[in-house]
Amino acid sequence: MENILDFLLERLKDGLLPWAAQKEAAELFGWSYAAVEELALENGIFPARYQRNRNMISVAEQLQLFRSSVAVIGCGGLGGYVIEELARLGVGRIVAVDPDIFEEHNLNRQLLSSPGNLGKPKVEAALTRVNEINPAVTVTPIRDAFCTANGPELLEGVTVAVDALDSIAYRLELAETCTELGIPMVHGAIGGWYGHVTTQLPGDSTVQSIYRNWVEGKGIEKHLGNPAFTPAVIASLEVAEVCKIVLGKGDLLRNRKLSIDLLDMEIHEIPCGVPLELVSAA
Amino acid sequence: MHIKVKLFATFRNGRFKEAGQERQEGTNCRKIILELGLTEEEIGIILVNGRHASLDHLLQDGDTLSLFPLVGGG
Numbered sequence: 297m298e299n300i301l302d303f304l305l306e307r308l309k310d311g312l313l314p315w316a317a318q319k320e321a322a323e324l325f326g327w328s329y330a331a332v333e334e335l336a337l338e339n340g341i342f343p344a345r346y347q348r349n350r351n352m353i354s355v356a357e358q359l360q361l362f363r364s365s366v367a368v369i370g371c372g373g374l375g376g377y378v379i380e381e382l383a384r385l386g387v388g389r390i391v392a393v394d395p396d397i398f399e400e401h402n403l404n405r406q407l408l409s410s411p412g413n414l415g416k417p418k419v420e421a422a423l424t425r426v427n428e429i430n431p432a433v434t435v436t437p438i439r440d441a442f443c444t445a446n447g448p449e450l451l452e453g454v455t456v457a458v459d460a461l462d463s464i465a466y467r468l469e470l471a472e473t474c475t476e477l478g479i480p481m482v483h484g485a486i487g488g489w490y491g492h493v494t495t496q497l498p499g500d501s502t503v504q505s506i507y508r509n510w511v512e513g514k515g516i517e518k519h520l521g522n523p524a525f526t527p528a529v530i531a532s533l534e535v536a537e538v539c540k541i542v543l544g545k546g547d548l549l550r551n552r553k554l555s556i557d558l559l560d561m562e563i564h565e566i567p568c569g570v571p572l573e574l575v576s577a578a
Numbered sequence: 579m580h581i582k583v584k585l586f587a588t589f590r591n592g593r594f595k596e597a598g599q600e601r602q603e604g605t606n607c608r609k610i611i612l613e614l615g616l617t618e619e620e621i622g623i624i625l626v627n628g629r630h631a632s633l634d635h636l637l638q639d640g641d642t643l644s645l646f647p648l649v650g651g652g
Contacts, residue, residue, distance in 0.1 A: 374652045462652035487649040490587045505630070509621045510648060516588050517651030555646060557587055564586065566623060566646070567630075
């Protein structure tokens with residue numbers, strides 16, 4: 297049988313690998329779509345689906361994204377958009393964690409929800425959606441609530457964790473687990489017209505700093521709920537941070553939080569978690 | 579003493595975005611928050627002159643106090 301790489305090279309169009317050829321190779325050689333995609337990227341071949349990434353993400357960087365694994369904790373308002381964007385970006389592995397099923401009040405904003413999947417687990421919808429839009433991406437659906445007890449297992453081998461939770465208590469548990477495991481965490485939270493986003497790298501205590509005044513319960517989202525657009529905005533900012541963490545480029549939202557007000561259209565940068573200046577021992 | 583209070587997000591509803599206030603020396607952040615009709619539980623972030631401060635922080639003449647509500651949805 298012909299070598300699979302030669303098979304791919306013969307089918308390039310304008311230097312790009314068409315999806316039809318990737319699919320044909322997978323079927324003919326008995327490889328997964330993911331394995332074909334990795335082989336292509338390793339050999340400097342851009343799958344055609346990523347051609348509009350090309351002038352901002354090199355083929356080597358596209359391979360870095362493919363080899364990364366991102367945990368999305370929560371598959372509701374933020375999580376639905378985060379998963380969609382990670383899959384389209386070409387992140388190779390997504391661990392989707394959520395204990396819940398879709399309910400009718402999710403339909404105003406949660407990308408993965410539809411009348412047809414009410415009552416079905418959110419993580420199952422995540423798997424179905426990603427298989428539909430980018431079959432080269434591997435989704436691990438975990439229908440469970442994240443906590444410090446199961447955290448180390450859920451985050452094993454993960455490059456970045458994305459906070460798409462709707463509970464401050466669980467967020468603090470995620471932040472604690474990420475600190476313990478040395479995993480970067482992108483934190484986002486929303487309520488009504490408002491939201492914020494930040495990035496916590498191992499050793500930082502940014503999320504704890506943001507919620508330093510929290511005692512119990514929910515924030516403004518309890519009364520305001522959430523509309524269609526706020527999760528999309530904050531989720532997109534979170535994914536941009538994930539992309540930059542994986543690729544090691546740009547300036548991260550480290551030690552600062554962007555606070556976004558979509559009603560008055562204001563963005564404020566708040567210093568967060570900047571350590572106190574150390575007194576020199578000398 | 580004269581201070582400036584800046585409110586963000588839902589804290590602006592029925593109040594103001596920014597206002598100058600005359601206060602007695604020794605006023606802390608908690609006192610201002612309660613006088614605004616806010617509760618401690620609603621408070622997300624307190625900044626004094628752009629730096630994080632606690633409820634007990636004593637304000638000085640010329641300070642700017644910024645208050646952000648707690649946001650935790652997803």
